[in-house]
Amino acid sequence: MKSGPAPLEKEASANNRKNLSRSALRRQREREKRFQTILHAAAELFAGEGYHKASMEMIADRAEVSVGTLYFYFKNKEDLLIRLIDEIGYQLRNLLAAAFQKEDPSLEGIRLAGIAFFEDFCPNNPERAVIFFRESPGQSPLVESYRKKIFNKVIGDVQDALTRIGKYQGTPYQSPVSAEVMAVSIMGMFERIAYHYLIWHDRSEELKMVGEDAVTFILGGIDQLCRK
Amino acid sequence: MKSGPAPLEKEASANNRKNLSRSALRRQREREKRFQTILHAAAELFAGEGYHKASMEMIADRAEVSVGTLYFYFKNKEDLLIRLIDEIGYQLRNLLAAAFQKEDPSLEGIRLAGIAFFEDFCPNNPERAVIFFRESPGQSPLVESYRKKIFNKVIGDVQDALTRIGKYQGTPYQSPVSAEVMAVSIMGMFERIAYHYLIWHDRSEELKMVGEDAVTFILGGIDQLCRK
Amino acid sequence: MKSGPAPLEKEASANNRKNLSRSALRRQREREKRFQTILHAAAELFAGEGYHKASMEMIADRAEVSVGTLYFYFKNKEDLLIRLIDEIGYQLRNLLAAAFQKEDPSLEGIRLAGIAFFEDFCPNNPERAVIFFRESPGQSPLVESYRKKIFNKVIGDVQDALTRIGKYQGTPYQSPVSAEVMAVSIMGMFERIAYHYLIWHDRSEELKMVGEDAVTFILGGIDQLCRK
Amino acid sequence: MKSGPAPLEKEASANNRKNLSRSALRRQREREKRFQTILHAAAELFAGEGYHKASMEMIADRAEVSVGTLYFYFKNKEDLLIRLIDEIGYQLRNLLAAAFQKEDPSLEGIRLAGIAFFEDFCPNNPERAVIFFRESPGQSPLVESYRKKIFNKVIGDVQDALTRIGKYQGTPYQSPVSAEVMAVSIMGMFERIAYHYLIWHDRSEELKMVGEDAVTFILGGIDQLCRK
DNA sequence: GATGAATGAGGCTTCATTCAT
DNA sequence: CATGAATGAAGCCTCATTCAT
Numbered sequence: 001m002k003s004g005p006a007p008l009e010k011e012a013s014a015n016n017r018k019n020l021s022r023s024a025l026r027r028q029r030e031r032e033k034r035f036q037t038i039l040h041a042a043a044e045l046f047a048g049e050g051y052h053k054a055s056m057e058m059i060a061d062r063a064e065v066s067v068g069t070l071y072f073y074f075k076n077k078e079d080l081l082i083r084l085i086d087e088i089g090y091q092l093r094n095l096l097a098a099a100f101q102k103e104d105p106s107l108e109g110i111r112l113a114g115i116a117f118f119e120d121f122c123p124n125n126p127e128r129a130v131i132f133f134r135e136s137p138g139q140s141p142l143v144e145s146y147r148k149k150i151f152n153k154v155i156g157d158v159q160d161a162l163t164r165i166g167k168y169q170g171t172p173y174q175s176p177v178s179a180e181v182m183a184v185s186i187m188g189m190f191e192r193i194a195y196h197y198l199i200w201h202d203r204s205e206e207l208k209m210v211g212e213d214a215v216t217f218i219l220g221g222i223d224q225l226c227r228k
Numbered sequence: 229m230k231s232g233p234a235p236l237e238k239e240a241s242a243n244n245r246k247n248l249s250r251s252a253l254r255r256q257r258e259r260e261k262r263f264q265t266i267l268h269a270a271a272e273l274f275a276g277e278g279y280h281k282a283s284m285e286m287i288a289d290r291a292e293v294s295v296g297t298l299y300f301y302f303k304n305k306e307d308l309l310i311r312l313i314d315e316i317g318y319q320l321r322n323l324l325a326a327a328f329q330k331e332d333p334s335l336e337g338i339r340l341a342g343i344a345f346f347e348d349f350c351p352n353n354p355e356r357a358v359i360f361f362r363e364s365p366g367q368s369p370l371v372e373s374y375r376k377k378i379f380n381k382v383i384g385d386v387q388d389a390l391t392r393i394g395k396y397q398g399t400p401y402q403s404p405v406s407a408e409v410m411a412v413s414i415m416g417m418f419e420r421i422a423y424h425y426l427i428w429h430d431r432s433e434e435l436k437m438v439g440e441d442a443v444t445f446i447l448g449g450i451d452q453l454c455r456k
Numbered sequence: 457m458k459s460g461p462a463p464l465e466k467e468a469s470a471n472n473r474k475n476l477s478r479s480a481l482r483r484q485r486e487r488e489k490r491f492q493t494i495l496h497a498a499a500e501l502f503a504g505e506g507y508h509k510a511s512m513e514m515i516a517d518r519a520e521v522s523v524g525t526l527y528f529y530f531k532n533k534e535d536l537l538i539r540l541i542d543e544i545g546y547q548l549r550n551l552l553a554a555a556f557q558k559e560d561p562s563l564e565g566i567r568l569a570g571i572a573f574f575e576d577f578c579p580n581n582p583e584r585a586v587i588f589f590r591e592s593p594g595q596s597p598l599v600e601s602y603r604k605k606i607f608n609k610v611i612g613d614v615q616d617a618l619t620r621i622g623k624y625q626g627t628p629y630q631s632p633v634s635a636e637v638m639a640v641s642i643m644g645m646f647e648r649i650a651y652h653y654l655i656w657h658d659r660s661e662e663l664k665m666v667g668e669d670a671v672t673f674i675l676g677g678i679d680q681l682c683r684k
Numbered sequence: 685m686k687s688g689p690a691p692l693e694k695e696a697s698a699n700n701r702k703n704l705s706r707s708a709l710r711r712q713r714e715r716e717k718r719f720q721t722i723l724h725a726a727a728e729l730f731a732g733e734g735y736h737k738a739s740m741e742m743i744a745d746r747a748e749v750s751v752g753t754l755y756f757y758f759k760n761k762e763d764l765l766i767r768l769i770d771e772i773g774y775q776l777r778n779l780l781a782a783a784f785q786k787e788d789p790s791l792e793g794i795r796l797a798g799i800a801f802f803e804d805f806c807p808n809n810p811e812r813a814v815i816f817f818r819e820s821p822g823q824s825p826l827v828e829s830y831r832k833k834i835f836n837k838v839i840g841d842v843q844d845a846l847t848r849i850g851k852y853q854g855t856p857y858q859s860p861v862s863a864e865v866m867a868v869s870i871m872g873m874f875e876r877i878a879y880h881y882l883i884w885h886d887r888s889e890e891l892k893m894v895g896e897d898a899v900t901f902i903l904g905g906i907d908q909l910c911r912k
Numbered sequence: 913g914a915t916g917a918a919t920g921a922g923g924c925t926t927c928a929t930t931c932a933t
Numbered sequence: 934c935a936t937g938a939a940t941g942a943a944g945c946c947t948c949a950t951t952c953a954t
Contacts, residue, residue: 149426182445189417190260216402217450220451227448
């Protein structure tokens with residue numbers, strides 16, 4: 001309560017301000033850290049035990065906090081899941097956006113995006129793939145609405161990239177919904193390939209080859225839809 | 229199962245047998261009917277309310293039987309879901325098999341399969357699509373193991389068809405896993421397109437056009453993977 | 457709390473003392489003010505949301521202080537309620553005492569008390585009526601003991617007034633407990649009339665007329681009990 | 685499962701029907717009995733420990749059933765309280781109605797009603813008085829709405845009785861709301877007298893005398909309001 | 913004095929499953 | 934075979950209170 005030797009007026013003030021901002025910052029940092037600790041614990045358990053089997057108590061234990069603290073940082077269990085899929089969706093979009101931006105609008109961007117997904121995202125975030133593709137569907141209307149929103153965004157990104165490519169190359173698509181169908185298809189391929197080779201069968205070492213075939217498949221499909 | 233006392237005469241015996249077999253048959257029929265009634269009620273509720281929200285009591289009410297009866301026909305709630313996805317998987321495989329068998333091993337079979345899925349299965353079984361694609365993932369290890377088994381079979385069917393086509397046409401695939409990757413990809417496309425245009429956005433009237441684009445995409449993809 | 461460097465002179469000292477007492481007074485005032493701010497916030501929320509629904513956090517938010525501060529000024533949540541009903545009881549007693557003292561011991565005092573309650577207290581303190589009559593009963597033994605004490609005091613005041621009137625007018629009561637019964641009855645009438653016309657049905661504009669009838673009723677009752 | 689010797693056709697049918705109806709009736713009876721057992725256990729605990737302190741587990745224990753059974757018979761804890769106050773309100777109305785009907789519309793009916801409340805209801809149902817007057821106020825909006833409805837009915841009954849008396853005796857009331865105010869007042873007196881002499885101070889042996897004074901008070905009040 | 917993050921006991925409620933009738 | 938009342942474990946969540954800063 002009592003600080004050391006009395007500092008001069010202005011200095012004291014400055015010091016004080018500095019102290020305040022320091023402690024405030026530290027608080028902020030620790031808050032953020034705790035938030036992530038909890039989210040991480042939840043992710044591990046959702047992926048490992050399944051969303052339903054993972055109880056709030058288990059999550060609290062793993063995060064080394066009390067149950068009450070969980071509810072200080074998150075509204076409820078559903079919120080935990082929503083934050084997770086939000087974060088994963090964000091990561092996924094960034095990954096794809098980076099791939100698309102590496103090149104001029106061309107199929108090369110699509111290829112890079114596929115490689116990013118299969119060779120970067122999947123092997124490095126298997127837990128997140130599990131949550132995104134296996135644990136989050138069909139859990140509640142609210143979660144489902146978030147999933148829908150996120151998928152729509154990712155699909156929209158891919159669709160935009162395809163549209164840009166089409167315009168850039170002067171290749172029209174077969175039907176008005178073609179770009180959308182392709183984007184949805186690509187998303188579906190990514191999803192089920194991850195599910196198949198990562199979640200169900202642990203064949204992650206084949207993912208590189210699988211991804212290449214998948215990308216070839218996609219490029220062939222796009223090409224075909226540009227023909228007529 | 230338990231026969232009565234030894235009958236005296238052939239006539240009597242015949243008579244008896246006839247009676248027994250009649251009532252036994254009726255029993256059998258009613259049993260089967262009830263089984264289906266319950267399964268149907270469960271399907272409606274799983275799709276409408278979600279697997280978890282649908283309680284055994286609700287299912288019993290809708291099927292107009294008692295809760296106890298549910299447990300006579302099904303081992304437990306999980307069993308209900310497993311039977312459903314089993315049935316759906318069976319239906320799906322038949323659908324695809326029929327398409328593949330309509331033609332000589334050729335891409336036409338693939339096209340027909342796509343049309344069968346998008347223009348027959350989806351619009352006529354939206355409830356089943358919901359159960360198969362949204363409600364059954366991530367519910368329990370056992371259910372997941374059944375899902376895996378069923379998906380593997382469907383994927384295997386497609387893969388076999390693709391392999392047959394490859395052999396028949398003398399077109400080798402890019403890599404050893406190519407046929408499998410394509411099968412998995414096709415499954416993923418089907419799944420997410422159904423999810424997107426049927427479950428999330430009710431654009432089922434567009435499904436025909438969407439399906440055509442998807443099939444074109446697939447054929448282009450296959451073609452591409454046969455090149456080199 | 458932290459004084460600067462030691463002052464040189466008496467004047468300074470005097471000055472200092474003055475300063476100290478000034479700041480001490482200001483402290484005192486601010487303390488009092490904050491106490492009331494919190495109590496007021498609690499009153500609003502207890503009346504508006506109900507004692508249980510109103511959480512300490514909500515109260516802190518409304519009073520624009522932190523939760524910790526609540527516990528500096530009040531022992532606990534129960535304490536908040538007790539202080540409130542104490543204050544309300546105090547106000548009520550003053551109100552009645554003022555009415556009784558306006559006149560010589562006579563029924564006129566009773567009339568004025570009724571008017572004070574129905575035409576002053578009720579319309580001007582509906583929130584307090586809600587707390588006193590609806591939110592405080594049955595919350596905890598301790599709160600209940602305070603309620604009992606307060607009611608006893610108010611009833612005692614009325615009883616004393618009635619006794620004085622009886623002695624002054626030389627009219628004995630029917631039984632030894634008559635004065636007490638009348639006081640309790642009057643209190644009950646006040647309570648339920650407020651509950652009925654103020655809390656349950658918003659007919660506060662009729663309260664004047666209602667109050668007059670109530671007072672007439674009371675006077676008739678008192679008169680009757682003095683007969684024999 | 686197997687009944688004794690095979691009865692003749694009609695007899696069997698009759699027997700069967702009889703058996704069915706017997707067991708159905710017994711079921712019904714036992715259901716009703718359990719319902720009451722639980723309600724009784726809840727009443728004891730609500731009165732003894734207070735509504736909030738009495739947990740569902742405690743109630744289940746006292747009723748010697750499982751917690752789940754509580755929820756088979758009652759929707760939730762609130763429902764338990766509502767059923768109780770409903771039942772008490774019903775009992776109270778019957779009590780008063782019986783008193784009013786014993787005599788021609790006259791003040792004697794009011795007197796009998798008072799006696800019924802103070803000399804019958806209070807001493808024989810102290811627990812119910814506690815629930816009705818102390819534990820049920822301010823618990824939740826829904827409970828409060830039921831309280832309001834019940835009080836309104838009881839007050840309405842008294843008001844009707846007073847109106848009938850007024851008409852029968854040709855004595856008009858001071859103001860249009862007089863009958864209502866009197867009814868509300870009487871209810872308030874009953875309530876607070878019960879609270880004072882039964883719940884707070886255990887002076888139930890004085891209740892007879894207290895009740896007499898209260899009735900005298902009421903009659904005087906009514907009389908006064910008929911004058912002008 | 914003030915803050916607000918952390919606690920954790922305890923409450924209510926749900927629901928799959930069982931079993932006597 | 935069918936019924937449906939009973940079970941009880943387990944889950945989510947609230948919130949008054951504390952205490953280090």
